[in-house]
Amino acid sequence: MKPLKLSYVLSPLLGLLIGLIAYTFVYAKGYSYLGNNPATCANCHVMNAYYDGWVKGSHKSVATCNDCHTPHNLVGKYFTKASNGFFHSFAFTSGAFPDSIQAKRGSKQVVEQACRHCHSDLTQHIDVAEGRDGTSCVRCHASVGHNENLASDTRFFLKDSAQ
Amino acid sequence: MTMTSSPAGNRRRTVLIVAITAVVTIGVLAMLINIFERKQEARNTFVRVVDVNDQTDDPAVWGKNFPSQYEGYLRTSEMRKTLFGGSEALPRQATADDPRTTLAKSKLETDPRLIKMWAGYPFSKDYRERRGHAYMLEDQTYTGRQKAAPQPGACVNCHASLVTVYNKVGNGDPVKGFETINHMSYSEVRQMVKHPIACIDCHDPKTMQLRITRPAFLEGIKALKASQGVQDYDPNQQATRQEMRSFVCAQCHVTYFFKGPEKRLTFPWDKGLKVENIMTSENAVPVKEWTHAETGTAMMKARHPEFELWSQGIHARSGVSCADCHMPYKREGGVKISEHHVQSPLFSINRSCQSCHRWEEKELKSRVEEIQTAFFNQRNEAMDALMDLINELKAAKEAGATDEQLAKARELQRRAGYYIDFIVSENSMGFHAPQEAQRILGEAMNNSRLGQLALRDALKGAPVKAAGQKLTAGGGK
Numbered sequence: 001m002k003p004l005k006l007s008y009v010l011s012p013l014l015g016l017l018i019g020l021i022a023y024t025f026v027y028a029k030g031y032s033y034l035g036n037n038p039a040t041c042a043n044c045h046v047m048n049a050y051y052d053g054w055v056k057g058s059h060k061s062v063a064t065c066n067d068c069h070t071p072h073n074l075v076g077k078y079f080t081k082a083s084n085g086f087f088h089s090f091a092f093t094s095g096a097f098p099d100s101i102q103a104k105r106g107s108k109q110v111v112e113q114a115c116r117h118c119h120s121d122l123t124q125h126i127d128v129a130e131g132r133d134g135t136s137c138v139r140c141h142a143s144v145g146h147n148e149n150l151a152s153d154t155r156f157f158l159k160d161s162a163q
Numbered sequence: 164m165t166m167t168s169s170p171a172g173n174r175r176r177t178v179l180i181v182a183i184t185a186v187v188t189i190g191v192l193a194m195l196i197n198i199f200e201r202k203q204e205a206r207n208t209f210v211r212v213v214d215v216n217d218q219t220d221d222p223a224v225w226g227k228n229f230p231s232q233y234e235g236y237l238r239t240s241e242m243r244k245t246l247f248g249g250s251e252a253l254p255r256q257a258t259a260d261d262p263r264t265t266l267a268k269s270k271l272e273t274d275p276r277l278i279k280m281w282a283g284y285p286f287s288k289d290y291r292e293r294r295g296h297a298y299m300l301e302d303q304t305y306t307g308r309q310k311a312a313p314q315p316g317a318c319v320n321c322h323a324s325l326v327t328v329y330n331k332v333g334n335g336d337p338v339k340g341f342e343t344i345n346h347m348s349y350s351e352v353r354q355m356v357k358h359p360i361a362c363i364d365c366h367d368p369k370t371m372q373l374r375i376t377r378p379a380f381l382e383g384i385k386a387l388k389a390s391q392g393v394q395d396y397d398p399n400q401q402a403t404r405q406e407m408r409s410f411v412c413a414q415c416h417v418t419y420f421f422k423g424p425e426k427r428l429t430f431p432w433d434k435g436l437k438v439e440n441i442m443t444s445e446n447a448v449p450v451k452e453w454t455h456a457e458t459g460t461a462m463m464k465a466r467h468p469e470f471e472l473w474s475q476g477i478h479a480r481s482g483v484s485c486a487d488c489h490m491p492y493k494r495e496g497g498v499k500i501s502e503h504h505v506q507s508p509l510f511s512i513n514r515s516c517q518s519c520h521r522w523e524e525k526e527l528k529s530r531v532e533e534i535q536t537a538f539f540n541q542r543n544e545a546m547d548a549l550m551d552l553i554n555e556l557k558a559a560k561e562a563g564a565t566d567e568q569l570a571k572a573r574e575l576q577r578r579a580g581y582y583i584d585f586i587v588s589e590n591s592m593g594f595h596a597p598q599e600a601q602r603i604l605g606e607a608m609n610n611s612r613l614g615q616l617a618l619r620d621a622l623k624g625a626p627v628k629a630a631g632q633k634l635t636a637g638g639g640k
Contacts, residue, residue, distance in 0.1 A: 006177060017188050024195045045205055045497045093194045099493050100517040139521075148519060 033085060038064045044092060046101065053146030068114040068145055069107065080110060111145075112137060204497035215368045220327040222361035229362075231495045235503030236362075239295030242267070245509045246532050247539060247592040250292030261305040267292040276546045277587070279553055280580060283456030284464065285311035293590055296505060299323075300359040309349065316352035317345040317428045321415035323356035326363045326376050331355075341378040346426045365411040373407040375399050377414040383430025384410070390433055408484035413470035416485075418585065420450050420463065436471040438585045438603055442578065455580075458556040459566075460573040465585035472589050476596030488515045531594060538593025538600055542586070545604045548611035549579050555615050559622060568621040575614030582607035 025031070032040040042051040054060055059068070069084075070077040084107075091097040103111070115137040116123045126135055138145070212227045219225065226233025242252040242265070250267035257264050270290050271277050281287035289307025303322040308314060319325065320341070332355070333340025344352050367374045375381055375398050388396035398410050418441060422429040431444035441447060442463070451461035473479050478488070490501045491514035508515035509531060512524045520527055556572055586593070586603045593600035 010177070010180070014184060017184055017191070020188065020191050020195070024191050024198075027195065028198050045201060045499075046494070048499075089194055093190070093197045098513040098517070099491075100513050102513075102517065142521065 033081060036064055036066050041065045044088070046092065050146055053148055056147040058144050058147070063114075063118075063145075067118075068111050071110055071113060072117050108136075108138075115141075201497035204495075208498050215362075217330065217363070217368055218327060219368060220324050220358060220361060220363055222324075222358060222363075225362040225366075225368075231498075231500055232503040233362075237297070238504040239506070240297035241504075241506075242294050243506070243510065245507050247535050248293065248507050248509075248590065250294050252294075263301060263305055267294045267298075267302075274546070276550055279457070279550060280546070280583065281464075282553075284453040284462070285314075286464070296359055298359070300356070304353060314349040315345070315421060315426050316347035316349055317421050317426045318349055319344065319352040319356060320377060320379060320428050322359070323353075324358040324361040324364050325356065328352075328355050329376075329378075337376070338378045342425065342427065345421070345428055346424070360415070364414075373404070373411050375407075375410060375414060379419065379428040379430055380410070380414040380417075383417070383432045384413075386430075387432040387436065390435060405482060405484055408486040409470065409473075409479075412485040412489075416467055416469035416590075417471060418466045418468040418588075420447065420452065422446055436474045437599075438465075438468075438471075438582055441465075441468075441471070441585075442581055455553075455576070457560075458553055458573065458576060459560060459569070460556070460576045460580075462577055463581050465581055465588050467588050467590055468585055469590055469595060472586070472591065472599060473595040475599040478595075483519075491515045491518070534594055534597045535592040538597065538604075541601060541604045542583075542593075545579075545583055545608045545611070546587075548608045549576075549583055552576055552579065552611040552614040552618075555618055559618055564622060569618070571621060572614040572618035575610045575617060579607045579610035579614060582610065 029040070029043055032043065038051065038054065041047050054065070066077065070080045116127070119137075123137070209228065213224055215225050215228065222233065222236060226236070243249050244251050252265035253268060255264055255266045268291060270292060271287070277290060278287045281290075285308035288311040291302075291306075294302070299322045303309075303314075303318060325344075326337070328344070329337035329340035331340065332343045344355075364376050365373055381398070384398055385396050388394075398407065402410055417430055419428055419430050421427065429446050431441045431447040433444050433446065434440040447463065450463045452464045453462050454460070455462050470485075473485070486501060488508040489505050490503060491508070491511055492499050493502050493514055502511065502514070509528060512527050516527045517524070522530075552572065553576065556569060556576060559572075560569060582603050586600055586607075589595065589600075
């Protein structure tokens with residue numbers, strides 16, 4: 001009889017937790033993360049600058065966040081979403097992350113693969129010549145996804161006295 | 164008992180489930196509250212508690228509306244050292260005529276060559292490591308330079324919050340106020356000011372937009388723009404936001420001199436921002452700020468040309484402003500604000516550098532320090548060359564060489580001294596424009612050595628012996 005009594009107490013508590021999770025999921029627009037809308041990624045203010053950079057970047061018209069930051073297969077895509085979702089939530093809640101966020105090794109690999117997915121005509125020659133691990137696309141093409149170029153706003157120095 | 168597990172096992176399992184549930188609940192709740200807070204913060208980025216206007220000179224009042232920015236501003240009183248910059252706080256016993264309880268380290272003690280370089284000028288009496296904005300007013304009030312020679316009121320232009328004073332003294336016309344205080348005595352102007360540079364000096368109280376309040380900068384940048392073919396330039400009307408993020412700093416972090424008997428604070432930019440442009444500026448050519456005590460050379464003093472040197476570097480060319488590195492963005496909850504604790508970017512590599520440079524902090528720091536160390540070594544070589552020239556000039560003068568014989572070497576001392584001063588007074592140990600800084604040092608070194616050669620040439624055939632002996636003019640032939 002005793003264990004039965006305890007489950008009377010525990011069940012509502014478990015239900016409470018499930019309710020809490022459900023409420024948080026809706027409040028945090030958790031469902032939006034299942035889709036492909038880039039605005040979703042800027043649900044968190046931390047991502048505003050990166051979203052703005054994407055809007056100004058050359059890839060805006062051909063690629064959304066998911067095209068570069070998740071693998072191009074269904075399982076990999078949702079696994080990456082789930083894993084990023086967990087670690088981002090953890091970092092943002094605990095506050096333990098730098099102001100200029102830094103991509104982790106795994107995230108960088110996803111991006112490198114994504115470049116190769118679309119640009120394979122070009123990249124396979126490079127990869128054959130250089131060896132796949134040796135070449136990073138974004139090391140040189142850093143601004144294609146997120147344009148952080150300030151030069152367009154500096155009329156002053158482009159005109160500085162050349163003597 | 165036989166069908167399932169033991170009561171003890173049951174209890175253990177129950178405890179485990181409860182524990183896990185509790186942890187998950189705490190996690191979810193923490194996230195929920197966190198998201199809620201961030202959403203609230205993003206909604207109200209600023210709450211107007213008090214009204215501020217162009218009469219509100221007290222930063223603490225502005226700080227009520229902008230507590231995060233104000234807190235950073237107050238923290239400029241913290242003293243820290245980088246490899247070459249900043250200073251640790253040296254404890255000091257307050258005295259009746261100097262109430263300061265901490266001081267920055269004396270640069271004259273670290274490098275006595277500076278004393279010889281500035282011989283006869285107040286800077287050779289007291290010159291210290293830099294420290295934060297919070298100290299600008301008291302450090303200038305009590306510097307040993309004040310005792311060496313009374314300083315002009317014009318100095319206050321950059322060592323105090325002045326907007327209200329300009330307006331008051333000029334009866335509503337800040338330029339007139341500026342002109343009036345320039346030739347007043349330091350102590351007179353000192354009594355009119357209360358705060359170090361404050362919110363009002365860079366921000367418009369109505370819109371909080373950046374603005375230029377210093378007439379000397381308005382005149383300097385106008386002259387610079389005119390040299391580039393742009394007439395009647397007014398940064399308050401025409402500058403972009405990104406330009407203003409450097410221009411507000413350039414109101415003070417520049418070299419200057421006091422023009423004419425009215426001691427008008429002048430930025431010599433009518434030919435450009437490079438050191439040779441500045442030295443040959445129409446306004447600068449006749450400038451003689453002091454007579455060198457050992458050589459009798461008419462000297463000109465350079466002051467902290469951070470803006471000028473930065474403008475010659477790759478960061479300026481790439482559109483990176485002063486504020487991007489020295490006042491990087493930071494997160495305060497859901498809001499992005501500029502760091503108002505202005506300091507070396509080496510203390511905020513993540514926020515200052517890593518927003519553009521995708522390298523580890525350690526790597527970025529070592530890049531900066533390598534550039535600075537290379538500069539430091541070259542600077543020492545250049546200083547030695549200047550010392551050699553000064554020593555030879557001094558010996559020749561004491562031996563009775565004529566002004567005519569010394570003229571060429573003195574001219575080169577004036578130039579080499581100014582070049583070295585320009586780059587030594589500059590507060591980045593060469594980093595603001597590494598190649599330009601090295602070029603200036605190279606020129607300074609060459610000018611010093613050329614000075615020695617010119618002197619030897621002038622004295623050729625007229626060996627320097629006892630002091631007072633007449634030497635043949637023109638030397639040699």
